[in-house]
Amino acid sequence: MAADHVAEPLLKVEGLVKHFPILQGILFKRQVGTIKAVDGVNFELYPRETLGLVGESGCGKSTVAKTILRLEQPTAGAAYFEGRNIFEMDKREMRRLRREIQIIFQDPYSSLNPRMTVADIVAEPWEIHKGEGPKNQQRQRVENLLELVGLNPDHINRFPHQFSGGQRQRIGVARALALNPKVIICDEPVSALDVSVQAQVVNLLEALQDELNLAYVFIAHDLSIVRHISDRVAVMYLGRVVETGTEHDIYDIPTHPYTQALLAAVPVPNPDRAGTKRVILEGDVPSPANPPSGCSFRTRCWKAQDICAQEVPELVDRFDHGHPSACYFADTKVGAVVGASDEAETE
Amino acid sequence: MKRVVTDAGPAARESVEGVDFDPNAPLLEVTDLHVEFRTRAGVVKANDGVSYQLGKGETMAIVGESGSGKTVSAQAVMGIIDTPPGYVTNGSARFRGVDLFQLPESERRGFRGEKMAMIFQDALSALNPVFRVGWQIAEMYRQHRGASKSEARQKSIELLDRVKIPGAKERFDSYPHEFSGGMRQRAMIAMALALDPEVLIADEPTTALDVTVQAQIMKLLADLQAETGMGMILITHDLAVVAEVTDRAAVMYAGRIVEEGTTRQLFKGPLHPYTLGLMNSIATPEQKGTSLIPIPGSPPDLLHLPTGCPFHPRCIYAQAVCAEVRPPLRDLGDHRTSACHFAEEVAEVGR
Numbered sequence: 136m137a138a139d140h141v142a143e144p145l146l147k148v149e150g151l152v153k154h155f156p157i158l159q160g161i162l163f164k165r166q167v168g169t170i171k172a173v174d175g176v177n178f179e180l181y182p183r184e185t186l187g188l189v190g191e192s193g194c195g196k197s198t199v200a201k202t203i204l205r206l207e208q209p210t211a212g213a214a215y216f217e218g219r220n221i222f223e224m225d226k227r228e229m230r231r232l233r234r235e236i237q238i239i240f241q242d243p244y245s246s247l248n249p250r251m252t253v254a255d256i257v258a259e260p261w262e263i264h265k266g267e268g269p270k271n272q273q274r275q276r277v278e279n280l281l282e283l284v285g286l287n288p289d290h291i292n293r294f295p296h297q298f299s300g301g302q303r304q305r306i307g308v309a310r311a312l313a314l315n316p317k318v319i320i321c322d323e324p325v326s327a328l329d330v331s332v333q334a335q336v337v338n339l340l341e342a343l344q345d346e347l348n349l350a351y352v353f354i355a356h357d358l359s360i361v362r363h364i365s366d367r368v369a370v371m372y373l374g375r376v377v378e379t380g381t382e383h384d385i386y387d388i389p390t391h392p393y394t395q396a397l398l399a400a401v402p403v404p405n406p407d408r409a410g411t412k413r414v415i416l417e418g419d420v421p422s423p424a425n426p427p428s429g430c431s432f433r434t435r436c437w438k439a440q441d442i443c444a445q446e447v448p449e450l451v452d453r454f455d456h457g458h459p460s461a462c463y464f465a466d467t468k469v470g471a472v473v474g475a476s477d478e479a480e481t482e
Numbered sequence: 483m484k485r486v487v488t489d490a491g492p493a494a495r496e497s498v499e500g501v502d503f504d505p506n507a508p509l510l511e512v513t514d515l516h517v518e519f520r521t522r523a524g525v526v527k528a529n530d531g532v533s534y535q536l537g538k539g540e541t542m543a544i545v546g547e548s549g550s551g552k553t554v555s556a557q558a559v560m561g562i563i564d565t566p567p568g569y570v571t572n573g574s575a576r577f578r579g580v581d582l583f584q585l586p587e588s589e590r591r592g593f594r595g596e597k598m599a600m601i602f603q604d605a606l607s608a609l610n611p612v613f614r615v616g617w618q619i620a621e622m623y624r625q626h627r628g629a630s631k632s633e634a635r636q637k638s639i640e641l642l643d644r645v646k647i648p649g650a651k652e653r654f655d656s657y658p659h660e661f662s663g664g665m666r667q668r669a670m671i672a673m674a675l676a677l678d679p680e681v682l683i684a685d686e687p688t689t690a691l692d693v694t695v696q697a698q699i700m701k702l703l704a705d706l707q708a709e710t711g712m713g714m715i716l717i718t719h720d721l722a723v724v725a726e727v728t729d730r731a732a733v734m735y736a737g738r739i740v741e742e743g744t745t746r747q748l749f750k751g752p753l754h755p756y757t758l759g760l761m762n763s764i765a766t767p768e769q770k771g772t773s774l775i776p777i778p779g780s781p782p783d784l785l786h787l788p789t790g791c792p793f794h795p796r797c798i799y800a801q802a803v804c805a806e807v808r809p810p811l812r813d814l815g816d817h818r819t820s821a822c823h824f825a826e827e828v829a830e831v832g833r
Contacts, residue, residue, distance in 0.1 A: 191692035299780035329547040330719055334763035334776030341773065356693065359722075363765035363774065386767065400697035402722035404764050406746045415701050416694040419662040 143218070144179035145350050146203070146236075146318060151176040151212035153195070153202050157424060170424050172198040174374035175212070177450065180318065185344065185351040187365030187382070189358060189397075191420055195374040196354045200320045203352075204236060205229065216318075234264055237311035241323035243303035247295040253281070253306055254291045260313040267314055280309040283346075285339060301332035308339065312347070320352045325360060337364055358401050362386050370394045373423055373431040376450055380458035390458065390465035393432045430462070438464045501589070504579025509713045510536040510559070510598075510681050515573035517551070517558050520566060526784045528554040528568070530737040533811075536681065536713040541704075543724040543745065544717045545760075546734035547781050552717045555734075556683045560600050561590050577681070596626055599674035603686035605666035609658040615669045616642065616654030622676035641672040645702060664695035668702065675706060682707070685717045700727055721760060725749055733757045736782050736792035739811060743818035753820035753829050755797045791823070799824050 152175055157168035173195040180186050188196045201207045203214050205221060214221045216232060224232060240246040247256055257277045261268025269276045278288035284305040295303055304324060311319050321340065325333040337360060343349060355361050361368060362382055369379040370393065378391040389395045396416040418435050421427055430448050433439040442463055450461040517529040528551045536542050546552040557563045559575045561582065574581045577597060582590060602608045610618060619641055620634035629637065635654065642650035645668040658666055667687060674682060684703060688696040704727055707714050716728055724731050724745060732742040733756065741754035752758040759777035779796040782788060788795050794804035803823055811821040814829075822828060 191694065301780050329781060330721070331547060331760060331763055331777035332780055334765070334774035335778075337765070338773045338776060358693065359765045359767075362767060363770060382770070397694060400694045402697075402700075402720070402726040404722040404725045404749070404761070404766075406725045406749050415697050417698070419664055419695060420692070 142182050144215075145182050145217060146180040146352075147215040148176060148178050148199070148203065149213045149215070151199065151202060151214060152210045153198050153207060154210045168424050171374050171426060172423055173202065174426075176371070176374070176376050178369050178376060178379065180350050180352060182317070182350055183344065183348050184366040185353050185364050187361035187368040188352060188354045188371060189356065189361050189368060190371035191356065191397075193373075193420055193423060194371040195423070196371050197322055199371075200238065200322050200352065200354055203320065204233065204238060230264065234260075234267060234314045235316050236318045236320065237314065237316040238320045238322060239304070239307050239311050239324045242327050243300055243307055244295075244327075246307055247303055249295055252292050252294055253277075253286075253298075256295070256306060257281070257309045257313055260310065264314060276313075277309075280312055281306075283312065283343070284309045285335075299332070300328050301335055304328060304336050305339065308336075308343070312343070315347075316349070318350045318352065320354070322354045323356070324353075326355065326357060333360065340364065358386075358398065370397065373420060373426055375431065375447075375461065377432065377461045378459065379450070380456070384456065384458040388456075388458070388467045390453065390460040390467050391432075391462045392436050392438050392464075396435075432462075438462075440464070501580050501585075503577075507576060507579030508535045509538050509540075509578060510715075511574075511576045512555070512559060513574045513576070515555060515558055515575065516571045517554050517563065517568060518571055519568050521785075524785050527737050527787075528784065529558065532573075532734070532737075532739055534732050534739065534742065536715060538680070538713055539707070539711045540730065541707065541714045541716060541728045543728040543731040544715060544734060545719065545721065545724055545731055547719055549736075549781055549784060550734040551737040552734050553685055556600065556685055556715060556717055560594060560598060560683065561587075562594075562600075592626075595622060595674075595679065596677045597679055598681040598683065599677070599679040600683040600685060601667075601670050601674045601687050603689050605663070605670045605690075606658060608670055609666060611658055613657075614655050615658055615661065616656075619669065619673045619676060622673060626677055638672070638676070641676060642669070644675070645669070645672045645706075647672075663691055664698060667691065667695075667699050671699075671702065671706070675710070678710060679712060681713050681715070683715045683717070686719070687716075688723065689718070689720070696723075703727070721764060733760070736784065736787060738792075738821060739819075740793070740821045741819065742811075743816075747816070747818055751829055753814060753818060753825045754793075754822045755799050755824075755828055756793050758828060758831065759796075791821075799828060 151173055153173040155170040155172055156166045157170060158164040159167045176199055178186060190196050198207060202209045203221065209222055216235065221232060254277050257280055258273055278291060281288045281291060286302060286305050325336050328336060341364060344351060353361060353364055365382050367381050368385040369376045370385065372393050378385065378389065378394045385394060386398065389398055400416060416435055421434055427434050429444040429446055433443040448461045448463050450459045452459045453465045454467065513533045515529050515532040519526040519528055532555050544552045558570050570583060574583055577593065582593065609615065616638050619638035623629035623634040623637050639650050639654055642653060647653050647665055647668050661669060688699050691699060718724060728745045731745050731748050732739045733754065735756050741752065741757045748757060752761060762775040763777060765774055777796050782792055790805045790807055791809050794800040809821045809823045811819045812825065813819055814825055
């Protein structure tokens with residue numbers, strides 16, 4: 136890994152843990168359990184790169200994003216932005232950090248205030264971070280931002296409902312860019328959009344990255360879009376990263392059974408190749424309130440042995456590829472997938 | 483008292499038995515379907531002349547983006563459009579030769595569930611949260627077949643087993659919220675299949691599911707179809723799913739079918755610029771490092787449709803004529819149709 140990246144990581148997440156308590160009772164709430172939403176996540180983000188974070192719903196990918204921004208308080212672990220631990224920052228430092236790391240949300244309908252004009256929405260970061268905005272030509276700067284994200288600057292006084300979903304997402308991008316951040320966390324930025332519009336937003340994000348030297352953490356469940364935009368990819372399952380590597384490592388030589396099954400489940404937009412080699416993974420993702428012992432994937436895994444139930448496999452490089460995998464039986468042969476178990480579903 | 487479940491109850495027997503089916507007619511034939519919604523803001527033509535046919539054992543896709551009218555066309559066929567504001571203003575939907583729109587509501591009821599069934603995207607809102615899942619499935623037998631409580635229970639446990647819900651017997655008494663997303667979808671499929679329908683309409687059945695569960699559900703649907711020989715209409719926006727499971731596909735845009743053909747034909751060489759645009763906007767591994775080719779603009783507002791071809795403002799092949807004349811759905815031979823003035827030119831590019 137280090138060989139590919141001469142630069143220091145912009146963002147470094149170490150052993151990030153976020154547990155939510157399950158409370159019961161009306162007056163005297165007592166904790167009856169714990170949801171282990173994020174349970175030890177490590178990754179690095181380098182300048183100007185895109186890190187794709189993929190996984191199924193409930194695997195903790197959005198919680199990772201929120202915790203990095205301290206929208207949720209982490210239970211344990213550390214996240215370093217340019218060497219400083221985000222979780223130990225005081226209020227003033229936090230304010231500065233939020234200028235550097237911005238976020239784009241999934242739903243362009245609920246993430247924009249319907250009573251504010253586009254001008255107000257895009258300029259709002261300057262209201263909060265006084266002194267950061269342009270002194271006089273605030274309006275001019277908003278128009279420039281709108282132009283940058285491909286919107287008509289004349290529409291500056293319109294309200295969100297006058298825009299389509301794709302255009303609203305562009306407004307969200309313009310707002311994120313207002314403070315010249317270094318990192319943008321994109322939390323499912325295109326999944327609420329129509330297919331024909333998704334590609335527009337993906338192209339926009341890529342163009343902005345080149346122009347403004349941004350680094351993205353790109354969270355999505357659409358594996359083909361993640362492949363397209365990402366330099367490196369981390370695959371999450373039940374609060375842990377199970378495999379990480381370059382886009383090529385993950386998509387062409389996946390070693391973790393979950394990654395292999397996940398990729399095999401993606402339908403291929405080619406009728407000639409359809410249904411050729413599909414592994415159907417049985418069952419559902421277990422509940423993060425009561426995850427299996429050892430490797431959390433073992434209940435659905437066709438390679439699972441006794442050791443998988445006893446110890447949690449560590450995310451380490453098992454092939455000297457710079458391509459860590461959290462599986463005792465990691466195997467680069469994708470062919471290994473075919474023998475998927477026909478066992479009954481587990482819950 | 484013991485009764486055989488297959489012995490239809492009085493209500494069901496009357497409604498379907500009084501109908502003369504044409505043995506030579508296609509399983510389902512929709513012709514020139516017009517559906518409009520009369521809203522305060524104006525009349526929205528959600529379906530503006532939609533025609534298609536579905537044969538026995540065939541899987542057909544209706545592809546389109548939100549607002550293209552794909553769901554409305556299915557709801558019209560099932561007879562579950564809310565009136566008002568929705569009205570079927572013209573056209574016919576013939577099930578084995580019988581025009582469903584001409585039947586009184588009492589007889590149509592006998593078709594729903596019995597002959598045609600529909601499954602929806604959001605199983606959590608399709609299932610009633612205050613009744614046990616098994617009870618809701620058993621209701622099909624009690625209502626349509628007049629089965630007794632215990633027979634209905636037995637039958638629905640068999641069904642839950644058939645859609646591969648583990649521990650069907652115990653799961654009979656669960657509530658919908660106790661099921662995972664994939665299991666709820668299975669329960670809904672079980673309900674749809676209860677009376678062995680000949681047509682199954684699946685409206686975005688996997689959109690709300692995770693990719694590994696999505697694959698399970700698509701496989702289940704394909705297996706069940708192979709088993710029963712029913713015709714299936716798959717409504718989706720996901721072209722990859724279309725490629726995986728369907729034989730034929732119709733692409734809808736702004737309330738009309740703009741192209742139809744076999745799935746293979748469509749993917750090999752689209753004949754409409756919209757289909758071509760959809761295919762190009764999919765991210766493929768080959769496009770890594772290059773820009774995607776999106777369709778410019780966004781889907782039209784059905785209240786203010788562009789003149790002529792509704793796709794022309796977003797179309798890279800548009801000429802002056804496209805803004806004036808709305809192109810009809812033309813037969814281009816080889817069982818293919820396209821609603822584009824320049825379908826032949828698009829065919830050249832698509833290849």
